[in-house]
Amino acid sequence: MDNKNPLSPHIQIYSWHISSLVSISHRITGIINILAVILICLWVAYLLLGETNYEIIKFFLQSFFGKFLVIGIVWSFCFQILAEARHLLMDLGYGFELKTSKISGLVVIFGSFILTVFIYLIGR
Amino acid sequence: MVQINLPHNSKVLKGDYYKDKTGSKNIRKVNIYRWDPSKKENPKIDTYEVDMDNCSSKVLDILNKIKNEIDPSIAYRRSCAHGVCGSCAMNMNGKNGLACTKSHSELEGDINIYPLPHLKVLKDLIGDLSTLYKQYESIEPWLKSSNKNNETENLQSIEDREKLDGLYECIMCACCSTSCPSYWWNGEKYLGPAVLLQAYRWIIDSRDEERKERLQKVADELKLYRCHTILNCTNACPKDLNPAKAIAEIKKMLATT
Numbered sequence: 001m002d003n004k005n006p007l008s009p010h011i012q013i014y015s016w017h018i019s020s021l022v023s024i025s026h027r028i029t030g031i032i033n034i035l036a037v038i039l040i041c042l043w044v045a046y047l048l049l050g051e052t053n054y055e056i057i058k059f060f061l062q063s064f065f066g067k068f069l070v071i072g073i074v075w076s077f078c079f080q081i082l083a084e085a086r087h088l089l090m091d092l093g094y095g096f097e098l099k100t101s102k103i104s105g106l107v108v109i110f111g112s113f114i115l116t117v118f119i120y121l122i123g124r
Numbered sequence: 125m126v127q128i129n130l131p132h133n134s135k136v137l138k139g140d141y142y143k144d145k146t147g148s149k150n151i152r153k154v155n156i157y158r159w160d161p162s163k164k165e166n167p168k169i170d171t172y173e174v175d176m177d178n179c180s181s182k183v184l185d186i187l188n189k190i191k192n193e194i195d196p197s198i199a200y201r202r203s204c205a206h207g208v209c210g211s212c213a214m215n216m217n218g219k220n221g222l223a224c225t226k227s228h229s230e231l232e233g234d235i236n237i238y239p240l241p242h243l244k245v246l247k248d249l250i251g252d253l254s255t256l257y258k259q260y261e262s263i264e265p266w267l268k269s270s271n272k273n274n275e276t277e278n279l280q281s282i283e284d285r286e287k288l289d290g291l292y293e294c295i296m297c298a299c300c301s302t303s304c305p306s307y308w309w310n311g312e313k314y315l316g317p318a319v320l321l322q323a324y325r326w327i328i329d330s331r332d333e334e335r336k337e338r339l340q341k342v343a344d345e346l347k348l349y350r351c352h353t354i355l356n357c358t359n360a361c362p363k364d365l366n367p368a369k370a371i372a373e374i375k376k377m378l379a380t381t
Contacts, residue, residue, distance in 0.1 A: 003244075006134035006159055006167050008215075008251055010241035010308050015218030019355035020305075090353050093376055096369035101355050 018105035025109075026083040029076040036073040074119050079112035126309045139168030142194050148175035153234040154186055156198065159245050167245065169236075170195070176228075184212055184223035186235065187249075200249040207362060210297030213240055214249050220299035220360040240302035242311065253298055259315050260296070263323040263342070268334040284330035291325040291370065293363050294318070300357035300367045306350040314350035315342065317357035317367030324370040327377070343378050351375075 046053050060066045086104050089095050095104050130136075139158055144151050151173050159167035172190050179189050184202055191198050200223075201211040207225040214223055215238040217231045228235060243251030271278060301307050301316035315323070320342065327338045342348045348371070357367040 004133065005161065005244040005246065005252070007131055008157070008239040008241055008243050008245050009130060009134075009136060011128060011305065012130065013215060013218055013236070013238055014241055014303065014356070017356075017359055019353075019359070023352055023354040087353065090372060091375065093369070093372050096353075096355070096358065096366055096372060098355075098358060101358075 018102045018109075022083055022086070022105040022108050025079060026087075029080045029083070032073070032076040033080055036076065071116065071120060075112055075116040078115040078119070079108065082108040082111050082115070133166060135166055137166050137168045139170040142170065142172045144173035144175060146175045146178075148177050150176045152176050152186075152228070154190065155234060155236045156187075156190070156249070157238045157245075158198070158248050160197075161247055179228075181227050181229065182224055183216055183226045183228050183231070183235070183237070186228055187212075187223060187237070198249075199247040208295065210295035213297040213299045213302075213362075214238065215241055220303045222297060222299070222362040225362055240298060242308040243302060251302070255311060256298055256301055256316065256318065259319045260322060263315070263319060263326070263338070265322050265326060267326070267329065268332055270333055278331050280330055287328045287330070288325060290365055291321060291328070294321055294325070294365055295363060296322070297362065299360045299362055303356040303360040305354060305356065306352060310346060310350050313346040315347050317351070317371065320348065320351070320374065321365065321367040321370040324374050327374065339374070339378055339381070342374060348374060348378075 043057060046057065061070060086095070086108055089104070095101055136157065154172045154174050155169050156172065157167060158170050159165075172194055174186055174189060174194075179185055182205075184205060187198070187200055187202075191200075200214070202224065203209040203211040205212075205224045207222050210222065212223040213220060215221075216223065216226055217233075217236055220240060223237075237249065239245055239249045239251040240253075243253065246252050269278065296318060298318055300321075301318040304317055306314055307316040323338065323342050326332055327335055332338075351368070351371045353368055353372070355368050358365075358369070361367065
């Protein structure tokens with residue numbers, strides 16, 4: 001193969017659909033979740049060092065940015081769990097028809113937001 | 125490796141503009157990817173104004189019209205023009221398909237035509253599919269049977285025959301494989317939806333005697349398990365087949381046997 005030939009455009013031109021959006025978001029939320037778990041571990045470890053640290057963290061979490069961070073992480077976890085459930089069903093061989101995959105993808109997207117609101121209301 | 129940006133020599137530039145000369149009032153702009161191996165230039169997008177009053181219904185008809193009436197230098201593969209041979213697979217408005225079965229009335233706005241994604245371009249809309257053909261060869265797509273009796277038919281029950289429905293119809297046009305991001309990033313190692321659907325077609329054939337060996341052969345982290353059910357393949361297939369499901373069936377067979 002002549003390697004000097006150009007490569008035809010790929011991700012630059014290919015149109016997105018529900019299923020590919022869910023797939024890429026699944027990956028991104030996966031990375032966010034790993035970072036979030038590390039953050040939570042650090043937070044817990046920090047608490048061991050004393051009560052004043054708790055106050056600092058509490059102050060941070062009650063700020064606008066802190067709340068945004070927490071809600072963002074909750075959404076990321078919700079999305080990951082729903083998308084994972086979709087993956088499990090697909091591993092069993094279900095939901096590969098275009099229509100079904102579109103519906104299950106939409107369930108994952110909207111479900112993640114609904115679940116986030118739900119968890120927010122419980123934890124408030 | 126995941127490489128989002130195109131290499132420097134593949135960056136697409138703005139090309140020539142071919143204005144309509146017929147004076148038609150029903151004009152559609154068609155943007156086509158052009159690259160000429162005899163010139164040392166980057167690929168470009170040429171724009172053609174096409175008189176739609178005198179053009180038949182499919183995208184291939186537009187290409188033929190441009191080649192016959194506007195610019196004979198344009199290169200693309202085509203043969204049967206009825207969705208049987210799979211030659212005219214290309215990317216139209218962001219989605220792979222066969223130009224001969226795709227109606228241009230289904231496409232919105234200006235029509236953008238590119239070669240199949242993430243292939244080495246040979247000329248204009250013609251991509252190099254030799255890697256895919258080598259992979260196809262590697263799955264040994266022929267019946268393996270110890271039955272040396274040539275006198276009688278090798279019979280199959282109606283139920284066993286039905287298992288091949290949705291598989292045997294594949295025309296190997298490569299629309300699915302070249303729509304798959306996993307195949308873009310790992311095309312050398314991952315077999316891709318087209319070849320895996322073919323692999324499954326032979327695995328599930330009741331007359332074939334090497335099911336185990338075939339399964340073992342594709343049971344590989346890179347060859348098979350790079351499928352992440354993005355479903356671009358099923359979405360692209362011009363024959364309405366479901367390569368993603370075929371891959372899932374192979375995975376299921378491997379998990380349960």
